[in-house]
Structures are given as structure tokens and as C-alpha cells.
Amino acid sequence: MLIQILLYPFNFLNKVFTIFGEYVLLMTKMFHSPREWKDYISLTFDQMMVIGTKSIPIVIITSIFSGMVTSVQSAYQFESWTPTWFVGSIVGESILLELAPVISALVLTGRVGATIAAEIGTMRVTEQIDAIESLSFNPVLYLIFPRVVAGMCMFPILVVIASFFGIFGGWFAAIMTLDVTTYDFFKGFKTWFHPFDAFFGIIKSFFFGFTITSIACFQGYNAKGGAQGVGEAATVTVVTSCVMIVVLDYIISEILI
């Protein structure tokens, strides 16, 4: 019993590394036959629609509110110590650097990641993936490649949208509830604005897009059993992706700043 408890961390680590190895192997399968990619381009455009376009509303709503909250809370923290136009700077920087990419990614983990995991997982447990393979398609290129590529292309675009609406939300809250004028807000925004900041969020989102879609594809692809296995794949996808997003967020910031 005691030995089991002591061994638990090692077993756990062993399992994590095994799964990570399987994940890497599955992802590299996409690069085995680049000549076939062209056969799967149209599927990729379909996925861009599903992953990208259909996520726009939820991204807009969450980003507007995170902008508004940032605005109100930063004003509250500063109280009367600092000039109010600082709000514009805080909102701008936090939205561009952190909130737009990270909050969008977390929301999209549920919206996109869980959907992909459930979809591919269902295809696995109902033998549809075997059917794809028996029709001599490459299931990795048929299912995983379009989703991962669509994720890497669409997440940056979603984050640009999120940044725009986040700042809009921040501005809106500032002029409505705080005594900040539009002029002051954008004065603050411009004071500490570096063009790189906008770019930084986009880089992050590129990696988030890859992480979320690839984890979801991996989990779905390896789903076992029936409905329960599919549910588990979706849950594990959401949990793992959320953890990976915050970890990656830190690593990318450490490297790029």
C-alpha cells in the first residue's frame, strides 16, 4: 500500500511521457506524405469555417466584457492616485498582451477543443475512422490535418477580433462609468503602445490554436469504448488544453519579452 503511494508519482510521470510520445508520433504522421496535402485542402477550408467563423460571436462577447472589467477594475485600483487616462493604457496593454489571446483560447478550448474531441472520438468508437481508412484515405490527413491547420490559421484572426472588441469594451466602460473622455482613453492607449504588443498576442494565439486542436484530435483519435470514452476524451481535452495554455503563455512571454 505504502509502496503503491510512493510509486504513484513515478507511474504518473511514466504515463504522461508515454502519452506525450504517442501525441508527438501522431502529429508527425501529418508530415509523412506532404504530397497528399493538396487532397485535403478543401476539408481544411470547411474546418476554417467551423473553427473560425462560427467562433466569432462568442469571442466578441467574452472580449467586450473582459475589456470592460479591466477598465473598471484598473480605475478602482488606482483610485485617485493616478490620472484617469492611465486606464486607456492598462486596458490596451492587458487586452493585447494577455486577455485577448488567453481568454479567447480558454473559451475556444470548450467551443472548439471539446467539439473536435467528441466528433473524432465518436468517429473512432463507431468505426468511422476504420471506414475512412478502408476507403484508402489517410485518416490522419483526413481528420487531424484540416483541423490543426485551420486552428493555426483562424486563432490569430479571432484574436485580432478579440483585441479590437476588448479595447472597444474597455473604452465603452471608461466613458460610460468612469470620468474618462474618449480623447484621454486613447491618449493613454497610445502612450505605452508598441506595435510589437499587437503582434505578440497573435504569436501566442498561433501556438494556442495548434495546442488546442492537436490535443483534441489526439484525444478523439485515441478514444476507446463507447459514449463514455468519448465523454472522457472531451473532458481530458479541455483540462489538458487549459493547463497547456497557461503554461505556454508563460513560456512564450519568457522567450519573447
Place this chain on the structure above:
Amino acid sequence: MINVSNIHKTFKDKDVLRGVDFSIQSGECVVVIGKSGSGKSVLLKHLLGLISPDKGSIEIDGLKLDELTYRELQRVRSKIGMVFQSGALFDSMNVYENLKIAIDRLTNLKQNQIDDRIEQCLDEVGMKETKLFMPSELSGGMKKRVGIARAISFKPDYLFYDEPTTGLDPIMSDTINKLIYKFNKKNKITTLVITHSMKTVFEIADRVLMLYDGKIYFNGSVNDIKNSKDIIISSFVNGKEILDLGYEKQ
């Protein structure tokens, strides 16, 4: 011609296949029986290269599956039509698209020829009216028939059926048995059928294999299996538990 020699497969610690040997000649109709969980579906997936054996080899038309590159394996698969146990229709596509994707991929037909082929295949299985239905709108038996239509749509050399009649009413089972028989005899498609149903065996089989305990326990004609005195075989053929049979004999 298919040649399976000495394949072994273990999942975790469960020995599912423990040395399976058999071969299928071109044009033959071979039926594999065996109880639930005996590894019939696993065996079939080996033949498609969807699962690779731990030991042993599978040869289709003289090509050893484990020695092929992925592309070559795909080419072998393109000669095989597979009817999955659950139908395995793509549930994001309607019936028409389910057939179209297979024909598009595996033949060089033009659009109007593809449409004709789809009509013809759906007609064969009596599912013409459901062309625009989604798989979720079909019953189990209808899904199976569409699965058969999809498998024959690209005119394969081989057809594999995983429990084509399980869960169907007797009349529909009979229709499907007749279809299988027809494709085998008229279109000369080499056929492998997995089933629990002795009726299917009696109606279509040229030869019967029985999978038991991870091995081919019986390999012979329909008459041989009918008249077999072996207790394991006769209990399966007559659908009785071994104990019951023993009791009857006394």
C-alpha cells in the same frame, strides 16, 4: 487470394488471436463463425491492415501487408469493400455523399457516371428512396444496407462483411444473405463473411471457418459442419450450451 498464416494478437494481457491460419481462394465465399468476443472483428481488421499482428503474416494477392509502404497498403485496401458491424456511415454526410466519397476516391468516374453508379448501388440494396437521408434518420438495418451499397460502389475484388445480418428481422436478413450470395456468384467478388447466424452459413457459404479460443477450430464445408460430432462445434451450430448437449445425449 488471401493467405493468413499464424497470426497472433494480444490486447493488454488478453490473447485474442493465438495462431490463426487459413486461406481464401479467388471467387470463394468463406464464412467465419465464432461466439461473441472470440476475435472475429479483430481478425477482419487484420485483413484490412487496420490492426497489425504481433506475429504472423497476411498476404493479399501475393503482397505481404506488413512489408508494404503506406501507399501500397492503400492500394491493396482500394480492392477491398468492407461492411462494418455498425455500418460505419459518416454521420456528417447524407446517404448519397457517403457513397460518393468512396466512388470519388477509388474510381475515375465522371460526375454523371458517379450519379448513375450511386442510383444503381442503392437500388441493389433497396434503398433508393433514402438517397438524401442522414445516417441518424436511418434504422440499424437501413444503415447496414447503405454500408453494403458503399462497399460495392467502387466495384472491389473482395468484400468483407462484419455481421451483416445481426440485429435484423428475418426477412431483411434473408434479403441481405441473397445480396451477398448474388455479389459473390454473379459479380465474382471474393467474399468473407463474419456471422453468428447459422442460417447465413447454410445459405451462402462455400466453406466455413470456426474461430474458437484464438484459433481456427474448424475449416470445412457446410455439410461437414452440420454433421460434425465435435461437441464445441455442434453446440454452436445447434445454438445450445455444451452442458445441455451433454444432458441430451445421456
